[in-house]
Each structure stands twice: as structure tokens, then as C-alpha cells.
Amino acid sequence: MKLIETIGLSKCYNEDSPASHRIYAVSDVNLTILKGETLGLVGESGCGKSTLSRMILRLEKITSGQVLFKGEDITGYRYGHMRRLRKDIQIIFQNSGSSFNPHFTVEQIITEPLANYKKMSRTAYREQVVQVLEKVGLDEEYAFRYPSQLSGGQRQRVGIARALVLNPEFVVCDEPVSSLDFTIRGQVLRLLGNLKSQLGLTYLFISHDLSAVKRMCDRIAVMYMGSIVEVIPREAVESGKARHPYTVALLSAALTTDPRKRREKKVLLKGELERGTASDGCLFNNRCLYAEPVCKTAKPALKFVDDHHQVACHLFRGMQGKGCRLQGPDPSAGQSA
Amino acid sequence: MEDQAVLSIRDLRTYFYDSRGNVAVKAVDGVDIDVYKGRITALVGESGCGKSITSLSVLGLIERPGKIVSGQVLLKGRDIRKCSREEMRGVRGREISMVFQDPYAALNPVMKIGWQLSEAILAHEKVSGEEARERSLRLLQKVGLDRPEKIMKSYTFQLSGGMCQRVMIAIAMASNPSVLIADEPTTALDLTIQAEILEELNRLKKESGMGVLLITHDLGVVAEMADDVYVMKAGKIVEKGSVYGIFENPRHSYTKELLGSIS
Ligand SMILES: Nc1ncnc2c1ncn2[C@@H]1O[C@H](COP(=O)(O)OP(=O)(O)O)[C@@H](O)[C@H]1O
Ligand SMILES: Nc1ncnc2c1ncn2[C@@H]1O[C@H](COP(=O)(O)OP(=O)(O)O)[C@@H](O)[C@H]1O
Ligand SMILES: [Mg+2]
Ligand SMILES: [Mg+2]
Helix, strand or coil: CEEEEEEEEEEECCCCCCHHHCCEEEEEEEEEEECCCEEEEECCCCCCHHHHHHHHCCCCCCCEEEEEECCEECCCCCHHHHHHHHHHEEEECCCHHHHCCCCCCHHHHHHHHHHHHCCCCHHHHHHHHHHHHHHCCCCHHHHHCCHHHCCHHHHHHHHHHHHHCCCCCEEEEECCCCCCCHHHHHHHHHHHHHHHHHHCCEEEEEECCHHHHHHHCCEEEEEECCEEEEEEEHHHHHCCCCCCHHHHHHHHHCCCCCHHHCCCCCCCCCCCCCCCCCCCCCCCCCCCCCCCHHHHHCCCCCEEEECCEEECCCCECCCCCCCECCCCCCCCCCCCC | CCCCCCEEEEEEEEEEECCCCCEEEEEEEEEEEEECCCCEEEEECCCCCCHHHHHHHHCCCCCCCEEEEEEEEEECCEEHHHCCHHHHHHHHHHCEEEECCCHHHHCCCCCCHHHHHHHHHHHCCCCCHHHHHHHHHHHHHHCCCCCHHHHHCCCHHHCCHHHHHHHHHHHHHCCCCCEEEEECCCCCCCHHHHHHHHHHHHHHHHHHCCEEEEEECCHHHHHHHCCEEEEEECCEEEEEEEHHHHHHCCCCHHHHHHHHCCC
16 A cells, blocks of 8 residues: 655755756655555765655645645645644654753653643553653653763664654654664664564655665665655665666665675766756766766656666666666675675 | 884873863773784774774874873884974874864865965975975875866865865875874765775875774774774773674674674
8 A cells, every 4th residue: 555655746945046046955756655664765965865754744845746645635734634644654863862852851752742642641641651662672760861861872762752652654764873873773773673563664764874774675765866766676676686877876885894895896976966956867967977968868757667666767778678778887786785 | 914013002091081180081091003004904983982082192182181191102113102292293294194074174164275285285395386286286186086276276165075075185195194094084975975085095095005094983984994903992992803803703792792783
């Protein structure tokens, strides 16, 4: 079942500027998130991941396009409708700690969203808080602590508890472990995985870290300058079927975890992202090692190459052909770990 | 490895004190590290374990309430902790260069890049302005920047993070240092740019034969770059070894825990 669907979703932060100066942080995104799956969203910082997810959660004004939740168009939802929806769709931020009121105890932090929806006795609130803390692996005693008395990992657990206390169906995890130390990172990722299967959650898992994404996600959407360039099942990534040159470059740039698998050439693109460059062609063409004339003049559409695999690249001829026409990248290049 | 190390840190201790003069944090607590010519030595550990304070101690840049309590920093056998402030200024940037995590913070925002580079060259060599300019251009090319003339005329805000980090590396390479200390040089950068900068560091190390002390919290960077590895925890080195030894046959439980977190 489609839990979330976006249709032509776009975001322009400078709508008031003349048309030629408008910059789209997200442009024309068509994305489907199935109930029960974890969809990864990867791309370099600034490519529009947070903006896209905030539009899906209706935390950001939508410039154009639609968001459907269980088939229902929620784009125009206001107050009452939105309030009901809020319970079902939640977000865990990179730095949950910084969004906490420092003068609130953990109990108050977690009770806040709860009190918005359910009027209960104090002891009932307390019970719910203790329950959700237990789910995220924190003892009851943490309920009385202030954010400053928590470690980074514990704060992130409280952030997760706060997101889960209303029993949502859909949770956006926006770089949930990026600010955590390695040993803690593993614990929090494991926790998120367990909670998902226990509670039957659906995740949109945002990260610039491909290894975390490969570990957590069923499908991965790769974003470049506001557009989705490839949506690919995890197994396809693992068996070297990534097709978009940008995805291949990202995979190749990922660091190995085995010093015997170092490779000389890891850089499979040129230059750096230049923001605000508008182009009639493929947005990646100026960094692509394989660009052809058509790439400068026409935008490639996101096309299915397989049941669950979509690519937006002129150089890829679709599933009838021999697959990728690209000569350069070794398709297994990214599989270092 | 029998060669003498270019940089040897011996029993280094750097503490921070509270207002009453008691030890508040033993940030570096008896550290020994050897950095060899033409090799990359990684110092790896989680944030707060004392990596940056180790490198600042080597460079003599510890300020109050911190203090280097004991230890030696031997540069080609000479204990530079005995150097005067003036002498240390000569050591920094000439014999030991440094690259930090945040290039925007390390570069001067109101001076053009060309100026900052020339200054770095002129700081330890008496050459003409014209010669300094020529060398600046060559340095920028050497660190993989395409349009050096344009970069020379730019301010930092006009450059991307990856370009700024390359400029930092160019400045660090200006004196042909025997040791480069790189403290989380790619932590703030995107994956593809990180790969480029690491590739660049490797190439420069090979060309110049300098010893590199690479500080990182990222085991991926270690696996990709290091020859020798020191694992640090709470101010102490808990394990050292070749990169293969550390990854394939870790002995200390903390090293095992770190490695467990990435597999
Ligand atoms: N509130 C805002 N106003 C103007 N521009 C913004 C705002 N938020 C984000 N942007 C711009 O939109 C682009 C996408 O940002 P973001 O969605 O945060 O990217 P990501 O999460 O992938 O790092 C960036 O270029 C960013 O500068
Ligand atoms: N100016 C300071 N005053 C007090 N403690 C400090 C200061 N700078 C660093 N420390 C402490 O020294 C320890 C090591 O810090 P640092 O070397 O920066 O860690 P990292 O390994 O992340 O680079 C930390 O516990 C930190 O809190
Ligand atoms: Mg973001
Ligand atoms: Mg540090």
C-alpha cells in the first residue's frame, strides 16, 4: 500500500524573485513510500533532503505539487485536519537535543505532544512516558533529568521517544545519527530498526552517509540539486546495479571499512556542486564524466528500468537494451564494505 | 619502520585546570606517538578523547586553563618543547604544518586567497613578491585547483568548502613541511569532496615524502588512508599497530567495540 505519495512536489524559497532568478530547492519530485518500508533519501548537503521531508510533513509551505497520505490529498489541509494528521506523521531530527526546552525535564519534553492530544491524569501521562522511555532503552529515572544531564546518544533516544509517544505510522528520520559518535551510532541505528519492526512503522530515512542507508533501507532515493535521479532497491545497490552516474560516484566515494580494499580511483565526477545554476538539461551534466550533447539540452525524466528501480539519465537506455551504456564506472565499484 | 621517526611524542600530558587550580580534565594523559617519513599515522578516537589537544600540544598552542604538564615532542630528534615562542613560530608552518576541520575558520575572511598564500610563503622565505605569486599559483595547481588565477583573487566566502580546504592544504604545503598534521580535514565535507581531498593528501604525501599525522573519528578514513594507527580513549592510547593489525586483529576491547560499530 502506498502510505505517502508526492506528485510534482516543488519548493522555491525565493518565489518573489523574477522567474529567471528563482531557485528550486526541490523540483518536481514524484516519490512513493510504501507502508512498512524504509525509504532512504541520500545526497550531498544542500540538495534538498530536509526541505522535501518537511514538505511531506507539511512543516514547510509547498510551492507546487501535492502530498498524498494513504491516498488522500493533504496538501490543502488546515488546522483541524492537520492536527489529526500530526499524530500519525512525526520527525526525528539530527540534533534532537537542540530542539528541547532546556528548562524541561525529559518527562515534560515527552508529555508535551501527548498533552496536545489526550487529556489524562498525571499518573497516566507518567505511565506513558515510562513506557516509551523503556522502548528506547532508557530507565525510568531519566524522566527527571534535564537535557544538559544527558549524553548525545541519550538525547537522541529522548528525541525518538518524543516522536513515538503518539504512536505514529510514519516517521521521518532526518540524519538521526550524524552527530553521534561511532559506537553510539550503531546502537541508535539498531534501536530504530527494532522499533520499526516492533511498531510496524514506516520510515523516510535521510542521510548523507551511504553506509547507514544501505544498512537501514529497503529502497534508496538519490537526490541531486533538488531532483530525484535514481530510486533503487537495496539489493540492486549491493549487486552493483546502480545506474545513474551520480549514484555510482556517490557509491565509489564511500570509504571502505577494509584497508585491503583500498582503490586508487574513487572520484568519478568532476568539479563541485554549483548552487543556483539553472539548466535546461540534466542538472548533473557539468559534473558528469560521460555527458553527451543531449544532456545539456533536455532534462531526463525519472523512468522505470525495473519493477522497483527508476533512473533519470539519458545515457541509460532502459530495460530492453543491454542496460547501462556507460563505459567508465565499474558498476561493482561502490561495494567496498 | 626501523627508520627514525620524524616526529616522536613521548609521555605527553596536557591537563585542564579549574578556577581553584585543581586538575579538571586530563585531556592528554601519557601519550606516545611516532610519525614516520612518507607514512600516514592515524590518531583515531571518539569526540572528546583528546585528539585535537594532542595536536595543539605538539604545536605549542595550548592556552590557559590548559597546560602541558610533561613530555617531549621530538622533531627529527630535537625536543621542540624546549623552543622559545619565537623559535616555535618558525617550527609551525615551516617544519610542521597543520590543516583543520573548518577551513573557513582557519582562513582570513577579509583577505584575498592570493595574499594569504603569498604571506605564508614570505613568512619563512625571502623571495620577491613576484616569485611568491608564481609559487602561489603553482601550489594551487598542485592541490588540484583548476583556475588558480581566479582563486587568487577570491575571498573565502566565494569558495566552496572543498575549495577552501584545498587552499588550506596549499598553504600548509607552502613550506615543504616534514610533518603535516591534519585534524579531521574532511569531516565537514560531502562524501564526494571528501574522497577528492583524501586522494589529494595521499598524492601530496607521496610526492613530498612528508610524514602525516591524520586525526579522525572516522574509521573509514583510517581504513582508506592510514599506514600506522593509534587508538585513543580518554586521553590515553589504548592500542597501536599497523592498519592491517588494527582492523584484522584488534586486541583491545575498545578497538573491537569501535570496529564492531561499522560492520
Ligand atoms: N529557510 C530557507 N530559506 C532559504 N533557503 C533555504 C531554506 N532552507 C533551505 N534552503 C536552501 O534550500 C536548499 C536545500 O536545503 P536542505 O533541504 O536543507 O538540504 P539538505 O537537507 O539536503 O542538506 C539549500 O540550498 C538551502 O540553502
Ligand atoms: N579549553 C578547554 N577547557 C577545558 N577542557 C577542555 C578545553 N578544550 C578541550 N577540553 C577537554 O579536553 C578533552 C579533549 O578534547 P579534544 O582534544 O578537543 O577532543 P577531540 O578528541 O574531540 O579532538 C575533552 O574532554 C574536552 O572537554
Ligand atoms: Mg538536511
Ligand atoms: Mg577534535
